[in-house]
Amino acid sequence: MITSLTNMRVKQLVALQEKSRVRNREGLFAAEGIKMFEEAPVCRIREIYLGRELREQLSKGIRYETIWKKVAECKRQGSLVEQVSEEVLKKISDTQTPQGILFVAEQFSYSSEELIKGARERWENGGRPPLFLLLEDIQDPGNLGTMLRTGEGAGVDGVIMSRGTVDIYNPKTIRSTMGSLYRVPFLYTDSLGQTIALLKENDVLVYAAHLKGEKYYDEISYEGGSAFLVGNEGRGIKEETAALADAYLKIPMEGRLESLNAAVAAALLLYQASGYVRNEKKKIDKGA
Known part of the structure; x- marks a missing residue:
């Protein structure tokens, strides 16, 4: 002892x-x-x-x-x-x-090719469209852990983070995942730009949660693969990163708020896309 x-x-x-x-x-x-x-x-x-x-x-x-x-x-x-x-x-x-x-x-080890191309192959073989969460410089360990846990619930294919994001093996992050750390693929990337390019090559549209969004997140049809870009709790998404997105979207706000907690925003976006896919599948099944 x-x-x-x-x-x-x-x-x-x-x-x-x-x-x-x-x-x-x-x-x-x-x-x-x-x-x-x-x-x-x-x-x-x-x-x-x-x-x-x-x-x-x-x-x-x-x-x-x-x-x-x-x-x-x-x-x-x-x-x-x-x-x-x-x-x-x-x-x-x-x-x-x-x-x-x-x-x-x-520690766990995944590659961007493994995550993205694997999700594409499952889609082509009759699975649901790919769903990813892209995180830029998230700093709060609890936020990151909650997003991983939420990602598992929504059926995310992977969580991809910038190098400026807090360590996923931080003890507080680990506790916040409630075990999702073991089941949700994740990785850090040296270039979110290259990752976004790879997503687009595999027919995954990238949506940036942004104040300049012209459409609300629930007004978009997530028919194919989707990836949601969520930025730093205080600064949001860097302009050069946001510029790489296929579309900006926004979340409706009452009062004087400009944005929600990053983990809450990620949950809304992921479940909206996941719910759209489930509803479309139900329509197909009923039609059959």
Whole structure:
């Protein structure tokens, strides 16, 4: 059992929690909590750290039987399983009230060609049209995590982010995804312009949520592939990026507001396009 706060492994875990450059250098990330552990792919889990209280409950079979079975499965595949003192658990945790388990996992890796061309192929083989979320310089970890979670609910094919967007492996982002991190493909791109060009090559129209929009988001027919571009919480989309969009659209506003929270705006846009596709499919099915 690890009890020392100066233990080298403890220092490494703290660095993984606090520093994106360490996470990227190691190709790893730390996550905590029972739900996040339950949903994490076993093949990606490398280390598991259990607080003494939870470890005792697991060993006695008091609760969380599925957790104990998964810990055992991870151990069989070679994952390190270590007990830590409650003091150490608080040190390595990013939350005020740790749930008793923290683990280290391998980061995910996707390519723009894999995401975009894969979505196009599924469409050509009878699937629904591609749906993407493009994010430019989103800074709030909670916003990013919420958008990933919302994307999963709307059936997004991928979330593509500029390098200026907050680290998706930030502990607050991870918690906000509620497990969607494991299931929604995502990537950072050095050039949103090149990504937009690739989307257009694959018949995906790019819509920019913009104050200069001439049509409201619910006045557009999302018949084919769609990608929604959402900008920084304070500055919005850069003009040079917005200029690459096929169309500007806007969200109706009452009062003195100019814009909504970025995550809320993304949810409205994604569900509008997703709902249009579902409605069209229902019409086709009824006609058949």
